[in-house]
Amino acid sequence: MCHISLRRVLCLFVVLVSLFETSLAAVLAIDYGADWIKASLMKPGLPFDVLLNKDSKRKIQSSVAWKREDRLFGTDAANLASRFPSDSFSSLKLLQGAPYDSPPVSYFGQISTSDVFKSPRSMVSLRRGDGTEWSTEELIAMQLSYVKRLAEDTAGEPVQDVIITVPPYYTQFERDAVADAVEISGLRTLALINDGTAVAVNYAMTRTFSATPEYHVIYDAGASSTRATLVSFASVEDSKTKTPYTQISVLGVGFDRSTGGTELDRRLREILIDAFINKHKRDIRKEQRGMAKLWKEAGRVKAILSANTDATATVESVAFDIDFKTKVTRAQFEKSCADLRSRFVQPIYDALASSGLKLSDVSSVILTGGSSRTPMVQTAVKAAVGEDRIALNVNADEAAVLGAALYGASLSRQFKTKDIRVTDTLVHEVQASYFASTPGSRTINSHIFPRNSKYGTKKTLTFNKRKEDFSLWLDYKSEAATGFPREILQAQISGVAEALTNLTEGGAVDPVIKATVALSESGFVSVKEAVAYGETKPSLAGESEVVENGEKGPKQAALSKDTKEKGDTITIPLDLTIVYSTLSPMSVAEKKMARDRLRALDTMEVSKQVREEAFNTLEGYLYKLRDLLSNGPETPFMKCSKPSERETISRKVADTSAWLNNEGEAADTPTLFEKRRALESLERPIVHRYKEIEEFPEALNNSQKWNWSTRLFLGEARANLTAEAAAGVPSKWTVEELDALETALKEHEVWLNDGVEKQKRVKVNEDPAIETKDMRSKAKTLELHLQRLVRRRVPKVKKAPKSPEADEDGESNRTGGKQSGHDEL
Numbered sequence: 001m002c003h004i005s006l007r008r009v010l011c012l013f014v015v016l017v018s019l020f021e022t023s024l025a026a027v028l029a030i031d032y033g034a035d036w037i038k039a040s041l042m043k044p045g046l047p048f049d050v051l052l053n054k055d056s057k058r059k060i061q062s063s064v065a066w067k068r069e070d071r072l073f074g075t076d077a078a079n080l081a082s083r084f085p086s087d088s089f090s091s092l093k094l095l096q097g098a099p100y101d102s103p104p105v106s107y108f109g110q111i112s113t114s115d116v117f118k119s120p121r122s123m124v125s126l127r128r129g130d131g132t133e134w135s136t137e138e139l140i141a142m143q144l145s146y147v148k149r150l151a152e153d154t155a156g157e158p159v160q161d162v163i164i165t166v167p168p169y170y171t172q173f174e175r176d177a178v179a180d181a182v183e184i185s186g187l188r189t190l191a192l193i194n195d196g197t198a199v200a201v202n203y204a205m206t207r208t209f210s211a212t213p214e215y216h217v218i219y220d221a222g223a224s225s226t227r228a229t230l231v232s233f234a235s236v237e238d239s240k241t242k243t244p245y246t247q248i249s250v251l252g253v254g255f256d257r258s259t260g261g262t263e264l265d266r267r268l269r270e271i272l273i274d275a276f277i278n279k280h281k282r283d284i285r286k287e288q289r290g291m292a293k294l295w296k297e298a299g300r301v302k303a304i305l306s307a308n309t310d311a312t313a314t315v316e317s318v319a320f321d322i323d324f325k326t327k328v329t330r331a332q333f334e335k336s337c338a339d340l341r342s343r344f345v346q347p348i349y350d351a352l353a354s355s356g357l358k359l360s361d362v363s364s365v366i367l368t369g370g371s372s373r374t375p376m377v378q379t380a381v382k383a384a385v386g387e388d389r390i391a392l393n394v395n396a397d398e399a400a401v402l403g404a405a406l407y408g409a410s411l412s413r414q415f416k417t418k419d420i421r422v423t424d425t426l427v428h429e430v431q432a433s434y435f436a437s438t439p440g441s442r443t444i445n446s447h448i449f450p451r452n453s454k455y456g457t458k459k460t461l462t463f464n465k466r467k468e469d470f471s472l473w474l475d476y477k478s479e480a481a482t483g484f485p486r487e488i489l490q491a492q493i494s495g496v497a498e499a500l501t502n503l504t505e506g507g508a509v510d511p512v513i514k515a516t517v518a519l520s521e522s523g524f525v526s527v528k529e530a531v532a533y534g535e536t537k538p539s540l541a542g543e544s545e546v547v548e549n550g551e552k553g554p555k556q557a558a559l560s561k562d563t564k565e566k567g568d569t570i571t572i573p574l575d576l577t578i579v580y581s582t583l584s585p586m587s588v589a590e591k592k593m594a595r596d597r598l599r600a601l602d603t604m605e606v607s608k609q610v611r612e613e614a615f616n617t618l619e620g621y622l623y624k625l626r627d628l629l630s631n632g633p634e635t636p637f638m639k640c641s642k643p644s645e646r647e648t649i650s651r652k653v654a655d656t657s658a659w660l661n662n663e664g665e666a667a668d669t670p671t672l673f674e675k676r677r678a679l680e681s682l683e684r685p686i687v688h689r690y691k692e693i694e695e696f697p698e699a700l701n702n703s704q705k706w707n708w709s710t711r712l713f714l715g716e717a718r719a720n721l722t723a724e725a726a727a728g729v730p731s732k733w734t735v736e737e738l739d740a741l742e743t744a745l746k747e748h749e750v751w752l753n754d755g756v757e758k759q760k761r762v763k764v765n766e767d768p769a770i771e772t773k774d775m776r777s778k779a780k781t782l783e784l785h786l787q788r789l790v791r792r793r794v795p796k797v798k799k800a801p802k803s804p805e806a807d808e809d810g811e812s813n814r815t816g817g818k819q820s821g822h823d824e825l
Contacts, residue, residue, distance in 0.1 A: 025043075025160075025161065025412065025414045026041055026042060026043035026151070026155045026157065026159045026161070027041075027042040027043075027161050027162075027163065027190065027405065027408040027409055027411075027412050027414070027415070028040075028041055028042075028051075028147070028148070028151045028159050028161065028162045028163075028187070028408075029041075029042070029162070029163050029164070029165075029401050029402075029404040029405035029407075029408050030144065030147055030162055030163075030164045030165070030401070030404075031164075031165045031195065031198070031400045031401035031404060032062065032093065032140070032143075032144070032164060032165065032178075033062060033093060033222055033223055033224070034062060034091045034092075034093040034094060034222070034223035034224035034260075034261075034262055035061065035062055035090075035091070035223040035261065035262070035370065036059045036060065036061060036062060036223075036370070036397070037059065037060040037061075037062050037143065037147060038050060038051075038058070038059050038060075038397065038398055038400070038401040039051040039060075039147045039150070039151065039401060040398075040401045040402055040404070040405035041151045041154055041155060041159070041405075042405050042406075042408065042409045042412075042415060043154075043155050044414065044415070046154070046155070048402075048405070050398050050401065050402070051147070051150055051151060051154060052150075052154075053074055053150060054150070055074075055075070057074075057075075058397075058398070059397060060073070060074040060075075060143075060146075060147070061074045061075050061077065061078045061090070062090060062091070062092065062093065062143060063075075063077035063078040063081075063088065063089065063090040063143075064077050064088075064089050064139055064142050064143055064146075065077035065078070065080040065081070065084065065087055065088035065089065066080075066084065066087040066088075066128060067080055067083075067084060067087070069608070071142070071601070071605060073142075073143060073146045074146075077089075077090075078090060078296075081113070081292040081295070081296065082289055082292045082293040082296060083289070084129065085113035085114075085288040085289055085291075085292045086113065086114070086115060086127075086128060086129035086288070087128050087129050087130075088113075088114075088292070089112075089114055089126055089139050090112065091108065091111060091112060091223075091224070091262060092136055092139055092140050092143075093140075093223075093224055094107065094108045094224055094262075095108055095116075095123075095124045095136040096136060096140070096170075096174050096177040096178060096181075097123070097170075097171065097173035097174030097175070097176060097177035097178075097583065098123065098124060098173075098174070098483075098484075099122055099123060099483055099484060099485070099583060100116075100117075100118040100119070100122055100123060100124055101483060102481070102482065102483025102484060103258070103482050103483050104257075104481075104483075105124055107258065108124075110266060111262060111265070111266050111295065113288040113291055113292050114126050115127040115128075117133075119135055121583065121584055121586070122582075122583060123135070123136065123177075123583065124136050126139060135594065136177065136181075137177055137180045137181040137184060137586060137594065138181075138184060138594050138597065138598065140181040141181040141182070141184035141185040141594070141598060142185070142598060142601075144162075144181060144182060144185035144187060145185040145186060145187075145598065145602075148162075148185060148186060148187055159187075160186075160187060160188045161187070161188055161190040161408070161412065162182060162187040162188065162189060162190060162408075163189075163190045163191045163192070163193055163404050163405070163407060163408035163411070164178060164182060164189070164192055164193075164404070165192075165193055165194070165195040165198050165400050165401070165404050166178055166192050166193070166194060166195065166523075167194070167195060167224075167225060167227055167255065168194040168195070168196055168197070168227060168229060168250075168253045168255065168424075168427050169225075169227070169253070169255045169257065169427050169428075169480075169481070170523070171428065171476070171480045171481060171484055172488045172489075172523075172524060172525060173484060173485075173488075173582075173583040173585075175192055175522065175523055175524060176524075176583075176585035176586075177585070178192060179192070179585070180585055180586040180591060183591055183595075184586075184591055184594045184595050184598060185598075186595070189522075190408055190411055190412070191407070191408065191411055191521060191522050192522035192523060193403075193404050193407055193408075193424075193522075194229070194250070194253075194424055194523070195220060195222075195227065195400045195404075196218040196220055196227055196228075196229025196231070196250070196253070197229065197231070197248070197250055197403075197407075197422060197424050198399075198400045198401070198403035198404040198407060199218045199220065199229075199366065199368050199394060199399045199400050199403050200216075200218055200229070200231045200233075200248050200250075200403065200422075201248065201403035201404075201406050201407050201420055201422065202394060202399045202400070202402045202403030202406065203216070203218075203233075203366065203393075203394055203399070203403070204233055204246050204248055204420055205403075205406055205417075205418055205420065207233075208235070208246075209233045209234055209235045209246060210234070210235055211234060211235055211236070212234065213232040213233065213234040213249075214232065214233045214234070214363050215230065215231070215232050215251070215357060215361050215362050215363060216230075216231055216233065216362065216363055216364050216365070216366055216391075217229070217230050217231075217348055217351060217352075217362055217364070217365045217366065217385075218230075218231060218366050218368065219347075219348060219365050219366060219367050219368065219369075219372065219381065220368045220369040220372075220400075221260060221261070221344060221367075221368075221369040221370075221371035221372040221374070221377050222260050222261065222369040222370065222371060223260050223261040223262045223370065223371070224257075224260050224261075224262055225255060225256060225257050225258065225259065225260045226255065226256045226259050226260055226343070226344055226347050226369075226371070227253065227254070227255045227347055228253070228254040228255070228347035228348045228350065228351040229250055229252075229253050229351060230250070230251045230252040230253070230351040230352060230354070230355045230357065230362070231248060231249065231250055231251065232247075232248070232249045232251055233246065233247070233248060234246075234247050234249075235247075236421075243419070244419075245419035245420065245421055246418070246419065246420045246421070247421050247423070248420060248421070248422045248423070249422075249423040250422075250423065250424045250425045251354070251355035251356075251357065251425070251452070252350075252351040252352065252353070252354030252355030252356075252357070252425075252452070253350075253351055253354060253425070253427050254346065254347035254348060254349065254350025254351035254352075254353075254354065255347050255350070255427075256343050256344075256346060256347055257481060259340055259343040259344055260369075260371055261302075261369075261370055261371035261374075263340065264302060264337060264340075264371065264374065265295065265298045265299050265302060266298075267333075267336045267337055268298040268301060268302050268328070268333055268336075269291075269294050269295055269297075269298040270336070271328055271332065271333065271336060272294050272297065272298060272301075272313055272324075272326065272328070273285065273294060275313075275326040275328075276294075276318070276319075276322075276324055276326075279326070280320070280322055280324075282319075282320055282322075284318070284319050284320075287319040287320070289319065290318050290319030290320075293315050293318050293319075294315065294318065297313050297314075297315050298313075300313075301313050301328055302333075302374070305328070305330045305333055305375075306373055306374055306375060308330070309329060309330045309331075310327060310328065310329040310330065311327070311328055312325065312326070312327050312328075313325065313326050313327075313328055330375070333376075334375075334376045337376060340376075341376065341380040342380075344376075344377050344380050344381065345380050345381060345383075345384040348365065348381070348384060348385060349384075354451065354452065355452075359385060359389075362385075362389065363389075364389050364390070364391035365381065365385045365389050365390055365391060366391045366393065366394055367381070367390060367391065367392055367396060368394060368396045368399050368400065369396060370396065370397065372396055373396065378390075406420070407420075407422065423454055423455070424454070424455040424521075424523070425451075425452045425453060425454055425455065426449055426450075426451060426452065426453040426454075426455070426519060426523065427451065428451070428476050428477075428478075428480040429447070429449065429450050429451050429476065429477040429478065430448060430449040430453075430474060430475070430476060430477065430488070430519075430525050431445050431446060431447050431448060431449075431474075431475055431476075431477045432445070432446045432448050432461060432472055432473065432474055432475075432517060433445050433446075433472075433473040433474075433475055434446075434463075434470060434471065434472050434473065435470065435471075437463075437465040437466055437467070437470075445475075445477075446461060447477065448461070448517055449517075449519050449525065453519060454519075455519055455520065455521050455522075455523060456519065456520065456521045457518075457519050458516055458517065458518045458519070458528070459516070459517045459518075460514055460515070460516050460517075461514065461515045461516075461517065462512050462513070462514050463512060463513040463514070463515070464510075464512050466496055466512075466513045467496065467497060467500065468496055468497055469492070469493060469494040469495070469496050469497070470493055470496070471490050471491065471492050471493065472490070472491045472493060472515055472527060472530075473487060473488075473489070473490050473491075474487075474488045474489050474490075474491070474517065474525055474526075474527065475487050475488060476488065484583075485582035485583060487581060487582050488525060488582075489526075489527075489578055489579065489580055490578070490579040490580070490581060491515070491527035491530070491576055491577070491578055491579075492576070492577040492578075492579060493513070493515065493530045493574050493575070493576060494574065494575040494577070495532075495574045495575045496513060496532065496574060499511075499531075499532035499572040499574055500532055502532075502572060503532055503533075503534040503570055503572065504534075506534070506536070506570050507536040507537075507568075507570075508534025508535060508536055508570050509534065509535060509536065509537055510534070511532055511533060511534030511570075512532075512533055512534070513530065513531070513532055513533070513574070514530070514531050514532075514533045515527055515529070515530040516528045516529050516530075526578075527576060527578070529573065529576065530573075530574040530576050531571045531572060531573055531574055532571065532572040532574060533569065533570070533571050534569070534570050534571075535568065535569050535570070536568045536570065607669070610669055611668065611669040611672070614669050614672035614673055614676075615660075615664060615667075615672055617672075617676065618656075618660065618664075618672050618675055618676045619660060619664075621676055621679060621680075622653055622656060622657055622660070622679075625649060625653050625679065625683065626653060628683075629646060629649065629650055629653070636690035636693075637686060637687075637690070639690070639764050639765065640686050640689040640690040640693070640764050640765050641686040641689075641765055642765050645682070645685070645686060648682060649679070649682045649683065652678065652679055652682060653679070656675055656678075656679060659675070660675075685767065686765075688767075689764065689765065689766070689767065689768065690764075692768045692771065692772055693764065693768075695772045696759070696768075696772055699772040699775040699776055699779075700752075700756065700775065702775070702776065702779050703748070703752050703775050703776075703778070703779040704752075706748075706779050706782050706783050706786070707745065707748065707749055707752070707782075709786065710741065710744075710745045710782060710786050711745060713741075713786060713789070713790065714738060714741060714742055714745070717733055717738055717789070718738060721733060721735065721738065730794070730795040732789075732792040732793070732794055732795070733789055733792065737789060738789075741785055741786065741789060744781075744782055744785055745782065748778055748779070748781075748782050751778065752770075752775070752778075755769060755770030755775075756770065758770065
């Protein structure tokens with residue numbers, strides 16, 4: 001009930017206003033989880049809500065699978081895991097941006113039957129049963145593309161811009177993997193938003209706050225991990241416009257990468273495995289299908305145990321032709337997960353520690369994520385923070401995607417929403433590393449973005465003693481995740497010597513090298529630019545002007561200056577090359593190749609669907625013709641067809657049916673269409689006859705109506721023409737025009753009467769003597785001819801020109817018109 005009312009309130013707050021200077025556009029928000037995908041579409045004219053899948057469900061299972069050559073998504077794909085375990089791929093979020101030798105990949109191997117191997121980029125690719133290989137980004141892109149199609153079906157137009165949620169702890173490598181998958185899918189990344197921040201936006205949309213900050217913890221127990229985001233909400237006045245807005249600031253984040261619903265499922269499956277082995281004395285772990293069936297059953301049993309103290313697991317023919325059945329109690333399940341209690345709670349403590357706040361400062365702990373409904377998790381959280389702080393006032397499944405959609409709308413020029421401004425923060429500390437200028441000397445580390453650095457900030461590094469080209473590395477200060485590299489990227493800065501020479505010749509004193517490092521609103525770190533920078537002394541300002549205007553080569557011509565009291569500043573852009581020596585994002589060529597592979601797959605599937613449709617249509621058409629031939633003599637088809645025509649159609653139906661049964665499965669689309677066209681050419685004349693019989697009365701009535709209207713008009717028009725001629729006033733028509741209309745009328749009447757008489761002698765199973773389309777066409781011609789004359793305006797009476805005597809009287813042009821008016825009165 002509260003979810004429904006909240007959704008209605010959201011719709012009241014979200015005012016979608018199209019800006020006239022730009023075309024309408026839609027924004028797609030996707031909350032991509034390890035188990036489920038939720039999506040929301042923001043488009044002017046559409047209700048703001050969660051996007052439904054083809055089965056009208058509000059969430060989509062994060063799965064893609066193949067049933068032989070048929071690719072399936074969502075629940076259809078997940079259900080294939082027990083039948084085609086090598087061709088079904090789920091929980092792919094665990095592999096996003098992960099090195100092949102990292103714990104997430106090892107853990108994925110424990111829960112999945114998929115065949116994984118090391119990709120050329122040292123990450124993970126997966127292999128189908130037929131040997132086809134797909135990268136993690138490609139498989140996730142397929143799912144995003146599926147969501148894109150659902151959104152476009154709803155929007156009725158192409159959808160490109162997407163905002164997608166990510167866990168706040170995601171490294172640069174994982175964020176790159178998300179952005180690459182988005183691009184491969186045919187979408188365009190508007191932004192990445194941390195999922196806890198997205199929930200905060202959703203929470204703030206329907207609430208008002210005072211100037212005094214409120215502190216809340218967004219607790220998200222998801223499938224792959226558990227996160228806690230400590231957020232402040234406050235009403236702030238804009239310094240320029242003096243209007244209030246809601247400020248959301250992320251103050252601290254805590255997380256556990258490996259504690260979530262997936263781990264609960266894994267432990268529950270272990271209980272089922274042990275029960276099977278103890279009962280049947282056979283090791284089911286080596287049976288892929290059996291393990292996939294138990295994984296699905298573990299998820300079902302976990303959901304039952306959330307509301308009941310026990311559940312019965314039942315799997316038909318789980319393995320070795322054995323029907324498996326066992327009872328699992330909630331106490332048994334919770335005992336196997338006892339060590340997870342503290343791990344589910346620790347992120348809250350870590351978020352508090354990161355923010356510098358105490359639990360007593362927090363107003364509420366807002367529960368989200370599917371695993372937050374698990375009794376064991378709720379009990380642990382309540383024990384840690386107090387039951388009075390637990391808040392269930394957001395939709396645990398949909399708050400993140402709805403918040404992401406609202407945030408995405410605020411970034412787009414197409415919408416206006418409640419003014420909510422977000423300040424998010426960095427979880428992993430980033431440093432810049434470089435070698436000292438002296439050859440063979442030490443490495444210098446500069447701490448540029450400490451933990452809790454605000455997104456959207458920049459830092460400028462100044463290098464005073466650089467005379468030659470050098471490199472700058474961006475690294476995580478410590479290991480961001482076990483098994484992940486620390487080095488993010490290397491920026492090679494070149495053109496230094498030449499630029500410094502040009503600055504010196506331009507009058508700059510003690511020039512330096514400056515590099516700007518940025519932390520984007522989506523959590524990416526990058527080296528934005530590098531320049532050679534110098535200032536001239538005031539006494540040298542004129543000198544530097546001469547140098548800049550002189551002919552010193554292309555670099556010299558690029559000098560730019562800002563005049564200041566102390567002199568001029570001169571900057572020269574340096575060449576910047578980014579190199580990835582560890583986990584690199586996909587290159588442009590790799591993304592293009594992946595995009596082409598997916599498009600080829602889409603094209604093949606569309607072609608297959610068209611062929612299947614052609615096959616089914618032909619088969620259905622054969623059934624229809626058989627029915628027409630076997631129905632009684634009073635049907636329109638039987639009445640309007642000759643015996644010889646029915647005999648020809650009957651033989652053709654028999655021949656085509658035999659061909660379809662013997663060769664139809666291997667036939668291509670054009671052949672199937674041609675077979676249908678051959679049958680249609682035989683039925684078409686018969687259909688045409690009874691359609692003509694049906695439409696003839698209306699067409700005749702329409703033709704006769706315009707004959708009558710035209711004749712009535714001619715009588716009145718000729719009378720008016722005579723009266724107007726006698727009165728000496730102009731007429732709307734000429735005699736010639738009325739004569740021409742009368743000629744057209746008589747020709748139409750003769751043609752129509754002749755056709756009707758011939759039609760009376762035509763039998764129902766013979767072709768019509770006069771076509772209704774011709775009747776409508778000729779009646780339309782007469783109608784247009786008539787309307788041109790009816791709509792004619794009466795000509796204006798021309799005023800008599802002034803007499804020459806009026807000008808000779810000496811009246812001025814200003815008073816002449818006025819005087820004339822008095823004379824007429």
